[in-house]
Amino acid sequence: MAATRATRPPRSxxxxxxYLLSEQQLEDMYYHMLLARKLNERMLALNRQGRAPFVIAGxxxxxxxxxxxxxxxxxxxxxAPYYRDLGMNLVFGMTAREAMLNLLAxxxxxxxxxxxxxSHWGNTARKVVTQxxxxxxxxLHAAGIGLAAKLxxxxxxxxxxxxxxxxxxxxxxEALNFxxxxxxxxxxxxxxxxxxxxxxxxxxxAVEHVADRKRAYNMQGAVVDGMDAIAVYQTVRPAVxxxxxxxxxxxxxxxxYRLWPHSSDxxxxxxxxxxxxxxxxLKDPIKLFRERVESDGIFPRGDLDEIEARVEExxxxxxxxxxxxxxxxxxxxxxxxxxEL
Amino acid sequence: MTALTAIEAVRTALDEALAADDRVFILGEDVEAxxxxxxxxxxxARYGERVIDSxxxxxxxxxxxxxxxxxxxxxxxxxxxxxFIHAGFDQLCSEASRWxxxxxxxxxxxxxxxxAWGGGVHGGQHHSQSIEAYYAHMPGIKVVAPSxxxxxxxxxxxxxxxxxxxxxxxxxxxxxxxxxxxxxxxxETRIGKARVTRQGGDLTxxxxxxxxxxxxxxxxxxxxxxxxxxxxxxxTLNPLDRETILDSARATGKVLIVHEDTLTGxxxxxIAAIIAEHAFEYLDAPIRRVAGPDIPPIPFHHAMEDFxxxxxxxxxxxxxxxxxx
Numbered sequence: 001m002a003a004t005r006a007t008r009p010p011r012s013x014x015x016x017x018x019y020l021l022s023e024q025q026l027e028d029m030y031y032h033m034l035l036a037r038k039l040n041e042r043m044l045a046l047n048r049q050g051r052a053p054f055v056i057a058g059x060x061x062x063x064x065x066x067x068x069x070x071x072x073x074x075x076x077x078x079x080a081p082y083y084r085d086l087g088m089n090l091v092f093g094m095t096a097r098e099a100m101l102n103l104l105a106x107x108x109x110x111x112x113x114x115x116x117x118x119s120h121w122g123n124t125a126r127k128v129v130t131q132x133x134x135x136x137x138x139x140l141h142a143a144g145i146g147l148a149a150k151l152x153x154x155x156x157x158x159x160x161x162x163x164x165x166x167x168x169x170x171x172x173x174e175a176l177n178f179x180x181x182x183x184x185x186x187x188x189x190x191x192x193x194x195x196x197x198x199x200x201x202x203x204x205x206a207v208e209h210v211a212d213r214k215r216a217y218n219m220q221g222a223v224v225d226g227m228d229a230i231a232v233y234q235t236v237r238p239a240v241x242x243x244x245x246x247x248x249x250x251x252x253x254x255x256x257y258r259l260w261p262h263s264s265d266x267x268x269x270x271x272x273x274x275x276x277x278x279x280x281x282l283k284d285p286i287k288l289f290r291e292r293v294e295s296d297g298i299f300p301r302g303d304l305d306e307i308e309a310r311v312e313e314x315x316x317x318x319x320x321x322x323x324x325x326x327x328x329x330x331x332x333x334x335x336x337x338x339x340e341l
Numbered sequence: 342m343t344a345l346t347a348i349e350a351v352r353t354a355l356d357e358a359l360a361a362d363d364r365v366f367i368l369g370e371d372v373e374a375x376x377x378x379x380x381x382x383x384x385x386a387r388y389g390e391r392v393i394d395s396x397x398x399x400x401x402x403x404x405x406x407x408x409x410x411x412x413x414x415x416x417x418x419x420x421x422x423x424x425f426i427h428a429g430f431d432q433l434c435s436e437a438s439r440w441x442x443x444x445x446x447x448x449x450x451x452x453x454x455x456x457a458w459g460g461g462v463h464g465g466q467h468h469s470q471s472i473e474a475y476y477a478h479m480p481g482i483k484v485v486a487p488s489x490x491x492x493x494x495x496x497x498x499x500x501x502x503x504x505x506x507x508x509x510x511x512x513x514x515x516x517x518x519x520x521x522x523x524x525x526x527x528x529e530t531r532i533g534k535a536r537v538t539r540q541g542g543d544l545t546x547x548x549x550x551x552x553x554x555x556x557x558x559x560x561x562x563x564x565x566x567x568x569x570x571x572x573x574x575x576x577t578l579n580p581l582d583r584e585t586i587l588d589s590a591r592a593t594g595k596v597l598i599v600h601e602d603t604l605t606g607x608x609x610x611x612i613a614a615i616i617a618e619h620a621f622e623y624l625d626a627p628i629r630r631v632a633g634p635d636i637p638p639i640p641f642h643h644a645m646e647d648f649x650x651x652x653x654x655x656x657x658x659x660x661x662x663x664x665x666x
Contacts, residue, residue: 124447144408174401339441339449339504
C-alpha cells in the first residue's frame with residue numbers, strides 16, 4: 001500500500017499541514033493504535049483460553065499513547081511508561097512477537113524474561129525504562145534521567161506516563177516539584193481514563209483536571225482530548241520541542257476512557273453501567289481516527305483496510321510463534337541480583 | 342596526607358571521586374552548604390552543579406538518583422539522617438534493588454546512598470536509629486557500615502565504583518571519634534569483606550559501626566583479665582562475609598554478636614543462624630547477642646538513652662560470661 005501511495009501526491013496537503021503529520025506518520029499512527037488494540041484483544045482471548053495468566057490492557061487509550069509517543073525521538077528520547085502503555089512501546093519499537101513473549105512470560109521476553117508480570121515494560125536499548133507494579137515511582141526516575149541529561153547537556157526529552165489514579169501518590173508531587181525546580185526536560189503525561197480500578201475521578205482528586213496542578217509547580221501544561229490521536233500529537237509535540245530546548249517540564253493530561261475492565265481479573269459491571277460504556281464506545285479512538293482521516297480525504301475510504309489485514313496477520317503469526325517459545329527454567333529465577341563488577 | 346577523622350575521610354573520598362570522574366554527582370539536603378555533618382563542605386565551590394541541594398523529600402533524592410544512574414551517571418545521595426530514609430524505602434527496595442534482576446543485567450544502578458545512622462548522640466527517637474536490618478534484608482542492595490576513618494574512605498570509593506546500589510551507613514558517633522593516618526591513595530577494598538581487627542583465641546565478637554569500637558574496648562579490658570577476644574569488623578552487612586564469619590566462629594568456638602539495633606529481627610539473628618547452620622559442631626557455648634532492647638529506639642533522655650545503648654561494659658560483661666561457659 002505504501003508503494004502505491006508513494007506514486008501519487010497526498011490527497012490533501014492543507015489538511016496534512018494542519019495535522020503536523022505526514023501521510024506516512026498518519027498511517028503509522030493508525031497501524032500502531034490498531035496493533036495495540038488487536039494485540040490486547042488476542043491477549044484477552046489467550047487469557048480466556050487459559051494460556052495467559054493475566055492481561056492488563058490499554059484499550060481506549062491508544063490514541064493518547066501513540067499520539068504522545070510519536071512526538072518523541074525514537075532512539076534518543078526516554079520513555080518511563082506505565083503498565084497500560086503497550087501503544088507507546090510499539091511506537092518505540094516493540095514487535096508483536098515481543099509483546100506476546102511478554103504476555104506469556106517467556107524466557108526471551110526482552111522486558112523482564114518472565115521475572116515481572118505482563119505489561120511491566122523495559123527495554124534499555126530502546127530507552128524504555130524498566131518499571132515495576134508500584135505506580136508513579138517512574139516519575140522520579142524520569143526526573144533523574146532529565147537531571148542527568150541536563151548535567152551532560154544532552155538534548156533529550158523524557159516522557160513519564162501514568163494513569164490519573166497514580167497522581168495521588170507522593171512521588172507524583174515530588175517528581176513534578178523536582179523537575180520544575182531544575183527545569184528538566186520531562187513531559188509528565190497523565191492518561192486520565194476515568195477509573196483507578198473501581199474509583200472514579202471524584203474519589204481520587206478534588207480538582208477537575210490533573211493538569212490544574214501545573215500551577216502548583218509553576219509548570220506548563222495542557223488538557224487534551226485523549227481519544228484524538230492527532231490532537232494529542234499536536235499538543236505533545238510542541239511541548240517536547242520546548243522541553244528539548246531547555247523550556248522545562250510539562251504536565252499534559254489526556255482525557256481518555258478505559259474501555260475494558262481494570263484487568264483480566266476484574267468485573268467492571270460491579271461499578272459502571274452499560275450505558276456509560278456504550279456512550280464511550282462511540283468515541284473509540286481508533287474508529288474516530290479512521291473516520292477523521294477518511295472524511296478529511298487523507299486516505300480514501302477502504303484504503304486503510306490493508307493495514308487491518310496486515311495487523312491481523314502479524315498478530316496471528318506472533319501469538320502462534322510465541323506460544324512455541326521456551327519458558328524460563330525454574331533455576332533461571334537465580335542470577336543478576338547484582339551486576340558484576 | 343595527614344590524619345583524618347571519619348567525616349574528613351568521607352569528604353576526602355567524595356572530593357577524590359568528583360575530581361576523578363565527571364559522572365559523579367552529589368544530591369541531598371543542604372549539601373551545597375556542606376551538609377549538617379559537613380561531609381560535603383567546600384565541594385559545591387569546587388564542583389559547581391555536580392553538588393546539588395535537593396528539596397526536603399527523601400523519595401525524590403533516591404528516585405532521582407535511580408534515574409540518573411540508569412542514564413549512566415554515578416550519583417551519590419545523602420540522606421541527612423537514616424531515620425528519614427524510609428520515605429524512600431519504596432524507591433530503594435521496590436525499584437533500585439531489582440533494577441538488574443528484572444532486566445537480566447541489561448540495566449543497572451551504580452548509585453550510593455550515604456546516610457548518618459546510630460545512637461549515642463542525644464538525638465531521640467528519630468535521629469538515632471539503626472536501619473540496616475530493613476535494607477540488608479533486601480537482595481540487590483549492598484549495605485556497608487564502616488567504623489574506621491580509613492575504611493570510610495576506601496569503602497566509599499568502592500561503593501561509588503560498584504555497579505549496584507550501595508547503602509553506605511555512617512555512624513554519627515564515629516564521625517569525629519579519632520583520627521587515622523592515611524597516606525597516599527585509598528586502599529583497594531572490596532565490598533563484601535569483613536576484617537579481623539583483633540585476634541584472640543577465647544571467643545569472637547562480631548560488630549560494626551560504633552559497636553565495633555566498643556567491642557574493641559571491651560576486648561582490651563578482657564585481655565587485662567586474661568581472656569583474649571577476636572574482634573571482627575563486619576564492614577559489609579549485605580552480602581555478609583560468611584567465610585570470615587564461619588572461620589572465626591570455628592576458630593574460637595564462642596560467639597558474641599553486638600549491635601545497637603533492637604534485638605528481634607536484627608542482623609545478629611542472621612549471623613547466629615549462619616553459624617548455627619554451618620559451624621554448630623565447633624561451638625563450645627550458645628551464641629550470645631548484645632543488642633538494643635525491643636523498644637522503639639531511642640528514648641531522648643540521656644539516662645534512658647544510656648540504658649538503651651549497648652556499650653563496652655555490657656559487651657565485656659557478656660563476653661566474661663561467655664568465656665566462663
